[in-house]
Amino acid sequence: MPTSRTASTDGVRRRPKDRKAQIARVAAEAFSARGYHAVGMDDIAAVLDISATALYRHYANKYDMFRAAVLTLGQQLVDATNFCDEPSPDPDDEDTARLQARIVDSIVDVALASRDSAGLYRWEGRYLEGDDQAALMAQIRLVNRRIQIPLQRRRPALTSSERWTLSSAAMSVMGSIADHRAKLPAPQIKELMQQLVGAVLEAELPTAAEAAEQPSVSPRPIAETATVGRYEAVLQQSLLLFDKQGYHETGMGQIAAAVGIPTSAIYRYFSGKQDILAAVFRRAADRVSGELTSVLAGVTDPREALQRLIEAYVASAFAYPELSYVYYTERVNLGVADQEMLRNVQRSTVGSWARLLVEARPEFSSAQARFVVHAAMALVIDLGRLVSYQDSAHAQACVRRMMHVTLGVESR
Incomplete structure (x- = not known):
């Protein structure tokens, strides 16, 4: 555990020289694990074994510390890929392949080194204000453009939209490392990420004509309270508000107003806001479990089973676009x-997919398959957000294709 002083040869404890960086690391892990609103200055000071007052020598307030933690993570990705800006006159295919491999290794190194906090810029970055939010977006755009350098060399016919889709998918695959705690030796993770990112960047995205022949879904409509009843309406409106403005920024009065009932009426069904959030996730967990059972009924070929699961997973994400985001940001x-219930459901779901993947692709171990499944699932929310969950067959076809490519179960 970090302490307020470091031991010296004379027995006197002195303040470490990297105190500010140490605070930033602890803060990043705390904000990532518990969320921005749940962490106080006293919490961070306790981990460091110093007083909260000592934190103010380095940061003006909690937001200042949070801002530094998020933007430091983004800057690590920028710094790790700075070599991409070095001039490379007349590069050949071998140079381009080496550049892509180096980019992937560098980004994965950052993700592994900050696995306990890397989710911070993905999910908690929404709490950044004004120019700080713009700074984070600029960092992520810069890293995406660097991923696109070897991509554009190899595939010059790609449109700008296609390049951004593929580079965002690559970032999502690598960033998925922070979404779970599955274990593999670092060299195996890097080798696997090279394989997955390589497949993603080589993917052929469906044309509009191809997509038009595939199934698509629309976001499910929000029913009137009179149609679904107050209990269901509270769940629906709460989820929309949690998605739009965040759990902590949503009050019971706002939920009641959205439903069109007195605030006191909510307490007939729920003990409080946390109870509502739990009910939303329990409902989602039941749907995922039921969907898994329904999709796999009577299917014996693992490749076909995974293809059906992909269709169902993408359809659900686009039908309930707010649910996936709230799951990652508010759990x-x-x-x-x-x-714990939610983690158990996720482990069970990922485990079911992973077992099918090992059957379909026996070159994967069970542990490797879990990494691959998490990467494929992350693509859905990251690419879904990229296209704003557009109600279009093409957007959904692109997401499905990227899942197929990541899992390696494209139709033959």
Whole structure:
């Protein structure tokens, strides 16, 4: 555990020279694990074994510390890929392949080194204000453009939209490392990420004509309270508000107003806002479990089973676009028991996909398959957000294709 002083040869404890960086690391891990609103200055000071007052020598307030933590993570990605800006006169195919491999290794190194906090810029970065939010977006855009350098050399016919889709998919695959705690030796993770990113960047995206022949779904409509009843309406409107403005920024009065009932009426069904959030996730968990059972009924070929699961997973994400985002951003606000329930459901779901993947692709170990499944699932929310969950067959076909490519179960 970090302490307020480091031991010296004379027995006197002195303040470490990297105190500010140490605070930033601890803060990043705390904000990533528990969310921005749930972490206080006292919490961070306690981990460091110093007083909260000592933190103010380095940061003006909690937001200042949070801003530094998020933008430091983004800057690490920028710094790790700075070599991409070095001039490379007349590069050949071998140079281009080496550049892509180096980019992937560098980004994965950052993700592994900050695995306990890398989710911070993906999910908690929404709390950045004004220019700080713009700075984070600029960092991510710059890293994407660097990924596109070897991509554009190899595939000059790609449109700008296609390049951004593929580079965003590559970033999503690598960033998925922070979404779970599956274990593999670092060299194996890097080798696997090279394989997955390589497949993603070589993917042929479907044309509009091809997509038009595939199934698509629309976001499910929000029913009127009179149609679904108050209980269901509270769940629906709460989820929309949590997605739009965040769990902590949403009050019970706002939920009641959205439903069109007195605030006191909510307490007939829920003990509080956390209870509503838990009910939303329990409902989603039941749907995922039921969907898995339904999709796999009577299917014996693992490749076909995975293809059906992909169709169902993408359809659900586009039908309920707010649910996936709220899952990743607000699950830290659940109680301990509900968080454990949610983790168990996720492990079970990922485990089911991973077992099918090992059957379809026996070159993967069970542990490797879990990494691949998490990467494929991350693509759905990251690419879905990139296209704003557009109600279009093409957007959904692109997401499905990227899942197929990542899992390596394209139709033959």
